[in-house]
Amino acid sequence: xxxxxxxxxxxxxxxxxxxxxxxxxxxxxxxxxxxxxxxxxxxxxxxxxxxxxxxxxxxxxxxxxxxxxxxxxxxxxxxxxxxxxxxxxxxxxxxxxxxxxxxxxxxxxxxxxxxxxxxxxxxxxxxxxxxxxxxxxxxxxxxxxxxxxxxxxxxxxxxxxxxxxxxxxxxxxxxxxxxxxxxxxxxxxxxxxxxxxxxxxxxxxxxxxxxxxxxxxxxxxxxxxxxxxxxxxxxxxxxxxxxxxxxxxxxxxxxxxxxxxxxxxxxxxxxxxxxxxxxxxxxxxxxxxxxxxxxxxxxxxxxxxxxxxxxxxxxxxxxxxxxxxxxxxxxxxxxxxxxxxxxxxxxxxxxxxxxxxxxxxxxxxxxxxxxxxxxxxxxxxxxxxxxxxxxxxxxxxxxxxxxxxxxxxxxxxxxxxxxxxxxxxxxxxxxxxxxxxx
Amino acid sequence: xxxxxxxxxxxxxxxxxxxxxxxxxxxxxxxxxxxxxxxxxxxxxxxxxxxxxxxxxxxxxxxxxxxxxxxxxxxxxxxxxxxxxxxxxxxxxxxxxxxxxxxxxxxxxxxxxxxxxxxxxxxxxxxxxxxxxxxxxxxxxxxxxxxxxxxxxxxxxxxxxxxxxxxxxxxxxxxxxxxxxxxxxxxxxxxxxxxxxxxxxxxxxxxxxxxxxxxxxxxxxxxxxxxxxxxxx
Numbered sequence: 192x193x194x195x196x197x198x199x200x201x202x203x204x205x206x207x208x209x210x211x212x213x214x215x216x217x218x219x220x221x222x223x224x225x226x227x228x229x230x231x232x233x234x235x236x237x238x239x240x241x242x243x244x245x246x247x248x249x250x251x252x253x254x255x256x257x258x259x260x261x262x263x264x265x266x267x268x269x270x271x272x273x274x275x276x277x278x279x280x281x282x283x284x285x286x287x288x289x290x291x292x293x294x295x296x297x298x299x300x301x302x303x304x305x306x307x308x309x310x311x312x313x314x315x316x317x318x319x320x321x322x323x324x325x326x327x328x329x330x331x332x333x334x335x336x337x338x339x340x341x342x343x344x345x346x347x348x349x350x351x352x353x354x355x356x357x358x359x360x361x362x363x364x365x366x367x368x369x370x371x372x373x374x375x376x377x378x379x380x381x382x383x384x385x386x387x388x389x390x391x392x393x394x395x396x397x398x399x400x401x402x403x404x405x406x407x408x409x410x411x412x413x414x415x416x417x418x419x420x421x422x423x424x425x426x427x428x429x430x431x432x433x434x435x436x437x438x439x440x441x442x443x444x445x446x447x448x449x450x451x452x453x454x455x456x457x458x459x460x461x462x463x464x465x466x467x468x469x470x471x472x473x474x475x476x477x478x479x480x481x482x483x484x485x486x487x488x489x490x491x492x493x494x495x496x497x498x499x500x501x502x503x504x505x506x507x508x509x510x511x512x513x514x515x516x517x518x519x520x521x522x523x524x525x526x527x528x529x530x531x532x533x534x535x536x537x538x539x540x541x542x543x544x545x546x547x548x549x550x551x552x553x554x555x556x557x558x559x560x561x562x563x564x565x566x567x568x569x570x571x572x573x574x575x576x577x578x579x580x581x582x583x584x585x586x587x588x589x590x591x592x593x594x595x596x597x598x599x600x601x602x603x604x605x606x607x608x609x610x611x612x613x614x615x616x617x618x619x620x621x622x623x624x625x626x627x628x629x
Numbered sequence: 630x631x632x633x634x635x636x637x638x639x640x641x642x643x644x645x646x647x648x649x650x651x652x653x654x655x656x657x658x659x660x661x662x663x664x665x666x667x668x669x670x671x672x673x674x675x676x677x678x679x680x681x682x683x684x685x686x687x688x689x690x691x692x693x694x695x696x697x698x699x700x701x702x703x704x705x706x707x708x709x710x711x712x713x714x715x716x717x718x719x720x721x722x723x724x725x726x727x728x729x730x731x732x733x734x735x736x737x738x739x740x741x742x743x744x745x746x747x748x749x750x751x752x753x754x755x756x757x758x759x760x761x762x763x764x765x766x767x768x769x770x771x772x773x774x775x776x777x778x779x780x781x782x783x784x785x786x787x788x789x790x791x792x793x794x795x796x797x798x799x800x801x802x803x804x805x806x807x808x809x810x811x812x813x814x815x816x817x818x819x820x821x822x823x824x825x826x827x828x829x830x831x832x833x834x835x836x837x838x839x840x841x842x843x844x845x846x847x848x849x850x851x852x853x854x855x856x857x858x859x860x861x862x
Contacts, residue, residue: 279792279793280791280792280793280794280795283793283794285803287778287804288803288804288808288810289810292810323652323655323684323685324684326655326657326684328653328654446636446637448766450637450712450713450738451712451765451766451767452765452766452767453713453714453715453765453766453767453768453771454767463635463636463637464636464637464639464738465636465637465638465639466637466639466713466738470639470649471639471640471649471738471741472649472741472743473649473650473651474651475651476651477651478648478649478650478651486636488636558657560657560683560684561683561684561686561688561720561745562683562684562686563686563715563716563734563743563745565715572715574715574716574734576716576718576732576734578720580722580723580724582723586720586721586722586723587718587720587721589716589718591715591716591734595770595774596767596770596771598770599767599769599770599771600766600767603766628793629793
């Protein structure tokens, strides 16, 4: 197992933590008159009759710390994990199969339910891919609104990650703070598209709705207050002895290993690889925004935490720039192959009505071809791969799920760690089972 | 002691290249091909079938028996350095005569390149292709999913078993075009099978054999396990 050295200046002396931030376990017992007695730590080594006996334990699929219906079968030697065999598929719904029986716009609601912490980001990712397949360009206002949508969903997803990971490791307060802020983002989304979780906010060639009046002021208000919450969580955790002790040197992946295992997103960047789809294969004009890509140096759970917290700040920066440049104009493309005619014309003009009818009943038909457009989702590189044979329904609709590939490295990451650290490592992957099982 | 730290920077192998930008107004066919396509054609004339550019991405078709060789070269060659495997998947077309395609999405982080490698498998013959797991560890679950959904066997994969469907699933391969949307069996039969599965069926044979549990297994299960079977039931 790779070892890392790091120096974290721990803010307060914390009981049970040594000067390096590692947990010190001292068995304690209470005597009859209420006095606490410290015992000598037990001698190292295992009792001979227990040596070599491995225990098989099962975590999940119904376990709160597995963040969904993940099931891990662990082979333990004492408390040390010898082998981990993950079982997935409990949430498999056949999204890709269903997508082959639906028109392109009808698939968009399925993308909500796949990575459900990032639903509006998935909508945008789907639309970008489908538009490239159709050869449609969207107006500038739509592009900027989509950037806002993607960054808001990144904030939601990272906040849920922060809150639930804190719960897993025994900290309750940051959970409340982050879910409070997440509520604010959901309120913004609700006033924009009418739904909180299952947004279905985009269409091929545009958006379902433009933002309402006064929405930008609400978003500016959020951008002003949100960094305070990030700072609070930062102060609470980054130099906290317990947090540092429970996250450092766990689940270490070196840069080469992380690339070879196909990790992406904060998992890959924590290992010191500055790969961000927004920078390296840009979409939605991300190359014109000024933001930084945080990179870790040790590739452990603590680095993944630092990277995600910094990404929250960078997302806020992008949101601010997007708001400042938000142009006027239409949100939908004028390409009649994919966009419905205006309702008043469809009701009064025969040609438009026929067009509307054929568009809804038969659906727009892309040319023969295939497209894979990756985007930087909060979990990593997410891409939709479309193959079209010229009909209104895709021949193949493939989701490249980032947390599926990230989770496949868990067997390697937990090997040799303690059982309680499995929970921390699993939390650091930021899995969403809806996306893994699809 | 601190370990000297230098981040891996994508695009570092081609410092003079123009900064990447959002692609606009891409043509459906044609356009600038990925230079690796010509390099594969020159290096492996016997394995190379054809290449094309669709919506800005380069597709390279190779013979199925030469996939490992081409991918290993792409991974190792200092002028290519395709170090990142994005995806392994397959495509089956609605036309039965059209062959099934296995698709590898490869990415070169140092050169910022993207290549789609394809191999066509005739559906009348066994669907077998080499695994790229020895080159990319990330291919493990991707190939297992491909096997689970399409029934393609990846030779050389260390642990090729179903991943999203359960191991005793008997209805076939869900993403094949001859698989009906609602499944092959009736709801009653699906329910009967789901309820009849035993606790042991939830574990693989390999897991059940851990530690002392092997001694407690039924005789036939121990025999099957010794014979190399992996599935409980």
